[in-house]
Amino acid sequence: MFSDSDPAIRRTRAADATLTVTSGGVPLADQDVVVAQRNHAFLFGCTGFEFIPLANGELVPAPGAGPGGGQGSLGEADSAPVERLAELWLDLFNVATLPFYWGRFEPTRGRPDTERLRNTARWFTERGCPVKGHPLAWHTVSAEWLLELSNEEIVQAQVDRIRRDVTDFAGLIDMWDVINEVVIMPIFDKYDNGLTRICREMGRIPLIRTVFDAAREANPGATLLLNDFDMSAAYECLIEGVLEAGIRIDALGLQSHMHQGYWGEEKTLAILDRFSRYGLPIHFTETTIVSGDLMPAEIVDLNDHQVDEWPSTPEGEERQADEIVRHYRTLLAHPSVEAITYWGMADGGWLGAPGGFVRADGSPKPSYEALRSLVKGDWWLPPTTLRTDGEGRVRLTGALGEYELGAAGRSATFRLDAPGTTSVEVVL
Amino acid sequence: MFSDSDPAIRRTRAADATLTVTSGGVPLADQDVVVAQRNHAFLFGCTGFEFIPLANGELVPAPGAGPGGGQGSLGEADSAPVERLAELWLDLFNVATLPFYWGRFEPTRGRPDTERLRNTARWFTERGCPVKGHPLAWHTVSAEWLLELSNEEIVQAQVDRIRRDVTDFAGLIDMWDVINEVVIMPIFDKYDNGLTRICREMGRIPLIRTVFDAAREANPGATLLLNDFDMSAAYECLIEGVLEAGIRIDALGLQSHMHQGYWGEEKTLAILDRFSRYGLPIHFTETTIVSGDLMPAEIVDLNDHQVDEWPSTPEGEERQADEIVRHYRTLLAHPSVEAITYWGMADGGWLGAPGGFVRADGSPKPSYEALRSLVKGDWWLPPTTLRTDGEGRVRLTGALGEYELGAAGRSATFRLDAPGTTSVEVVL
Numbered sequence: 001m002f003s004d005s006d007p008a009i010r011r012t013r014a015a016d017a018t019l020t021v022t023s024g025g026v027p028l029a030d031q032d033v034v035v036a037q038r039n040h041a042f043l044f045g046c047t048g049f050e051f052i053p054l055a056n057g058e059l060v061p062a063p064g065a066g067p068g069g070g071q072g073s074l075g076e077a078d079s080a081p082v083e084r085l086a087e088l089w090l091d092l093f094n095v096a097t098l099p100f101y102w103g104r105f106e107p108t109r110g111r112p113d114t115e116r117l118r119n120t121a122r123w124f125t126e127r128g129c130p131v132k133g134h135p136l137a138w139h140t141v142s143a144e145w146l147l148e149l150s151n152e153e154i155v156q157a158q159v160d161r162i163r164r165d166v167t168d169f170a171g172l173i174d175m176w177d178v179i180n181e182v183v184i185m186p187i188f189d190k191y192d193n194g195l196t197r198i199c200r201e202m203g204r205i206p207l208i209r210t211v212f213d214a215a216r217e218a219n220p221g222a223t224l225l226l227n228d229f230d231m232s233a234a235y236e237c238l239i240e241g242v243l244e245a246g247i248r249i250d251a252l253g254l255q256s257h258m259h260q261g262y263w264g265e266e267k268t269l270a271i272l273d274r275f276s277r278y279g280l281p282i283h284f285t286e287t288t289i290v291s292g293d294l295m296p297a298e299i300v301d302l303n304d305h306q307v308d309e310w311p312s313t314p315e316g317e318e319r320q321a322d323e324i325v326r327h328y329r330t331l332l333a334h335p336s337v338e339a340i341t342y343w344g345m346a347d348g349g350w351l352g353a354p355g356g357f358v359r360a361d362g363s364p365k366p367s368y369e370a371l372r373s374l375v376k377g378d379w380w381l382p383p384t385t386l387r388t389d390g391e392g393r394v395r396l397t398g399a400l401g402e403y404e405l406g407a408a409g410r411s412a413t414f415r416l417d418a419p420g421t422t423s424v425e426v427v428l
Numbered sequence: 429m430f431s432d433s434d435p436a437i438r439r440t441r442a443a444d445a446t447l448t449v450t451s452g453g454v455p456l457a458d459q460d461v462v463v464a465q466r467n468h469a470f471l472f473g474c475t476g477f478e479f480i481p482l483a484n485g486e487l488v489p490a491p492g493a494g495p496g497g498g499q500g501s502l503g504e505a506d507s508a509p510v511e512r513l514a515e516l517w518l519d520l521f522n523v524a525t526l527p528f529y530w531g532r533f534e535p536t537r538g539r540p541d542t543e544r545l546r547n548t549a550r551w552f553t554e555r556g557c558p559v560k561g562h563p564l565a566w567h568t569v570s571a572e573w574l575l576e577l578s579n580e581e582i583v584q585a586q587v588d589r590i591r592r593d594v595t596d597f598a599g600l601i602d603m604w605d606v607i608n609e610v611v612i613m614p615i616f617d618k619y620d621n622g623l624t625r626i627c628r629e630m631g632r633i634p635l636i637r638t639v640f641d642a643a644r645e646a647n648p649g650a651t652l653l654l655n656d657f658d659m660s661a662a663y664e665c666l667i668e669g670v671l672e673a674g675i676r677i678d679a680l681g682l683q684s685h686m687h688q689g690y691w692g693e694e695k696t697l698a699i700l701d702r703f704s705r706y707g708l709p710i711h712f713t714e715t716t717i718v719s720g721d722l723m724p725a726e727i728v729d730l731n732d733h734q735v736d737e738w739p740s741t742p743e744g745e746e747r748q749a750d751e752i753v754r755h756y757r758t759l760l761a762h763p764s765v766e767a768i769t770y771w772g773m774a775d776g777g778w779l780g781a782p783g784g785f786v787r788a789d790g791s792p793k794p795s796y797e798a799l800r801s802l803v804k805g806d807w808w809l810p811p812t813t814l815r816t817d818g819e820g821r822v823r824l825t826g827a828l829g830e831y832e833l834g835a836a837g838r839s840a841t842f843r844l845d846a847p848g849t850t851s852v853e854v855v856l
Contacts, residue, residue: 183661183665184661186664186705187661187702200705203671203672204664204665204668205668205669205672206672230661232660233611233612233615233658233662234660234661234662234664234665235665236614236615236632236662237611237632237662237663237665237666237669238665238668240631240632240633240666240669241633241665241666241668241669241670241672241673242669243631244631244633244634244669244672244673245669245672245673274615277614
C-alpha cells in the first residue's frame with residue numbers, strides 16, 4: 001500500500017479507492033483477489049541517450065550470450081554493461097528523454113539521424129516507456145550549416161526541421177521540449193549560431209510562436225514544453241509574455257542541474273511557488289545531483305567547469321542519496337509537478353560529473369536504491385492479496401497510476417486517476 | 429561652436445547648419461549677427477525634490493534679503509542655501525523629476541499633496557524646465573491604506589489615482605514614470621504591499637496595461653515610461669512581452685544607480701546594445717555615481733546598505749568627475765538615448781550617499797564643473813558673433829536644440845532638430 005507519511009504527498013499523489021469487483025455482472029463476494037500496480041501516473045523520467053547503440057544493434061552480445069557468441073570485432077563494444085544499465089533504468093523510470101540536438105541529429109543538411117532515433121524510441125515504447133524529444137530549437141549544439149544561411153532561411157530551416165521531425169515521430173514521440181533556454185538565446189555571446197541570430201532579430205516571443213506553431217501543426221495531440229534553466233524573474237517575465245501573446249504551452253520545463261549543490265527545500269518551494277502561478281503543469285526536465293565534489297559556486301555557465309577527473313565519493317554518495325529523496329519528495333508534494341527527468345543514469349556523462357544513479361563501473365549507488373525504495377517501495381503496490389467483502393468490494397490506498405487485478409484465473413486493469421476518495425468498478 | 433572631438437557624439441548630437449538670415453524678405457548680407465544657444469534638445473535631467481519647500485514659500489528669506497529681512501521664526505529653514513542650489517541646478521539641467529510616491533503623496537486617502545507639487549512643477553516650468561512625475565505605480569513607498577482593501581479595490585484605487593494625478597497635472601507635467609520595477613514587483617517579499625498583491629494576482633503585463641491605459645486616457649499627449657533597475661534579460665523579456673501585447677511605451681527607463689561603482693564603458697555599451705533593440709527611445713532615469721567609498725559589491729538591494737556616515741572624499745570627487753564625463757559621453761554617443769536624469773543634486777539624499785554634484789555644504793564638486801564644461805561648454809554655443817556672406821548666410825555647428833539669432837536690434841529663434849547637414853531660414 002501507499003505508505004508515504006507526508007500528508008501533502010498522500011493528498012497529491014494517492015487515492016483511497018473502493019474497488020467493486022464483478023464477473024459476469026455479479027459481484028465477486030468473499031474472495032481473494034490479487035492487486036498489483038503496473039505503472040505510475042507521475043512521470044519518473046530519465047535520459048536514454050546511452051541506449052541508442054543498443055537499440056540499433058550496434059553492440060556485440062556478451063561472450064557466450066548466444067550461438068556463436070564470443071569476442072566482437074575490434075572496436076565493437078560489448079553490449080552486456082549497457083544491457084545491465086537498461087535493466088536498472090527500466091526498473092526505476094517510466095519515461096525517456098532522447099536527444100534531438102540539431103547539430104548532432106543532422107550534421108549534414110538533409111541527412112537526419114531519423115532511423116536510429118526511431119529504433120531507440122521504439123525500443124523504449126515497446127518496454128512501456130513513452131519518449132520525449134529534446135530539443136527542437138536551441139542555440140547550443142545547433143546545426144553549423146545554419147551559419148551559411150540568411151536569417152530568413154534559418155527561420156525556414158528551423159520550421160521545416162520541426163515539421164519533419166515531429167511528423168516523423170508522431171505516435172512514437174508525442175512530447176517535445178520545443179525550444180530551450182530562450183531567456184539567454186538572443187544575448188548569448190559565446191559563439192555565433194543560427195538560433196541566436198534569428199531570436200535577436202525576431203524577438204523571443206515571435207520565435208517561440210513560430211516554433212510552437214510548427215510543432216503544434218505537425219502533431220496537434222503532442223505535449224509541447226518551453227524549457228529553461230533560468231529560474232529568475234526573467235523566465236517568469238518570458239512566460240507571462242508568451243501567455244499574454246496567446247501561445248499555448250502545455251507544460252513548463254524547469255531545469256534543475258545542481259552541480260553546485262542541492263537547492264534545498266526552501267529554494268525549491270520558492271521556485272515552485274513562483275512558477276505554479278500560471279496554472280500550467282510543471283516538468284522538472286533536467287535534474288542532476290552529484291555524488292562527488294560540488295562545482296564552485298562562482299561558475300555561472302556550468303560548461304565552464306572543466307576538470308580532469310570528477311570522482312564519485314562514498315560521502316558524496318550518501319549525501320546524494322539523501323538529497324535525491326528530499327528533492328523528489330518535495331516535488332511530489334506539490335500538485336503542479338507532473339514529471340521529473342533525471343539527467344544521466346550513469347556517471348561520466350555531461351561535464352564528466354558524478355551525477356548518475358550508477359557508478360562508472362555499472363554498480364548502482366545508494367541514490368538508486370533510495371529512489372527505488374520510493375518509486376517501487378513507499379509509493380508502489382506490489383502484488384497484494386486482498387479479500388472482497390460480501391458485495392465484492394476491496395479497499396486500497398495507492399499511488400495514481402495503472403493497476404492490474406486478478407482473481408480466479410482472470411485479470412483486468414484499472415486506473416487511479418485522481419487523488420482523494422474514489423470508487424472503481426473492476427470487471428473481470 | 430560644438431567642439432566635442434568624438435565623431436559619434438558629433439554625428440548623433442550636432443548639426444552642421446547653414447542659416448540664411450532675412451529681414452523683410454531680403455537677405456541680410458555682409459552683416460554681423462549674434463547667435464546664442466538657448467537650450468539643448470537632449471534632456472539633461474535631475475531630481476528636484478529639494479525645491480518643493482522653496483517653491484511653496486516654506487522657507488524664510490536669508491537675513492537682509494529684503495525689507496524687514498532677519499532671522500526667521502524658530503524652526504523655519506533659511507532659503508539661501510536652497511536658492512544657491514537652485515542656481516547651480518538651473519545652470520546645468522533642463523528637465524526636473526518630481527516625486528509622486530503614493531505613500532508620501534497621499535498618506536491619507538483622499539488628501540493628496542497636489543497643491544504643493546503643482547506649485548513646484550510651475551516653479552520649474554516657469555524657469556524653462558519641463559517636469560517628469562515619478563512614479564505613478566510602485567510597490568515601494570506605496571500607500572499603506574491599500575492594505576485594507578481587496579485586490580479589486582486596490583486596482584481601482586490605483587487606476588483612480590493615476591487618472592486623477594495625470595489629469596490634475598496635464599499641461600504642467602506631460603512625462604511620467606508610469607510604473608516602476610515591475611520585474612520584481614510580484615515576487616517582492618520584504619514586506620506586504622498593495623502593488624505586489626495585485627501584480628501577483630493579475631500578472632505583470634495586465635497590470636502594466638491597466639496603468640498605462642489609465643495614464644494614456646488621462647493625458648493622450650504625455651510621454652509614458654516603463655522604468656526598471658533590472659538590467660538583466662528579465663527586463664528584456666518583460667519589455668518584449670509588453671510590446672507583443674500591444675501596449676504602447678513611449679520610452680524605456682533604465683535606472684543606473686552606481687553606488688557600487690561606475691559601470692564602465694563596456695557594460696554601458698552592452699546594456700545600450702541590448703535595450704536599443706526595441707527601437708524605443710531610452711531614458712537613463714536615475715543615475716548616481718558616488719564621490720566617496722563604494723558600496724560593497726555583495727549588497728544586492730542597495731537599501732540594505734546602512735552606514736552612519738558616508739563622506740565625500742577628495743580622491744572620490746576626482747574619480748566621480750572623471751566617471752561622470754565618461755558616462756555622459758558614452759550615453760550621448762548612442763542615438764537611442766534621449767535623456768539622462770541624475771539622482772540627487774546634493775549629497776545626503778538617498779542612503780546618505782555622497783552621490784551629488786554638490787557637497788553637503790553647498791559647494792559644487794569637480795563633477796559639477798566637469799559636466800557643466802560639457803553641457804554649457806563643448807556642447808554649447810555661447811553668444812557668438814558671425815558675419816553673413818553676400819547672400820545672408822552664416823554657417824555653424826551646434827548641438828541640437830534651441831537658438832536665438834540677433835542683428836540690428838531684432839532677434840529670432842530657430843531650432844536645430846536633426847543631426848547632420850541642414851539649412852535653416854531665420855527671419856528677423
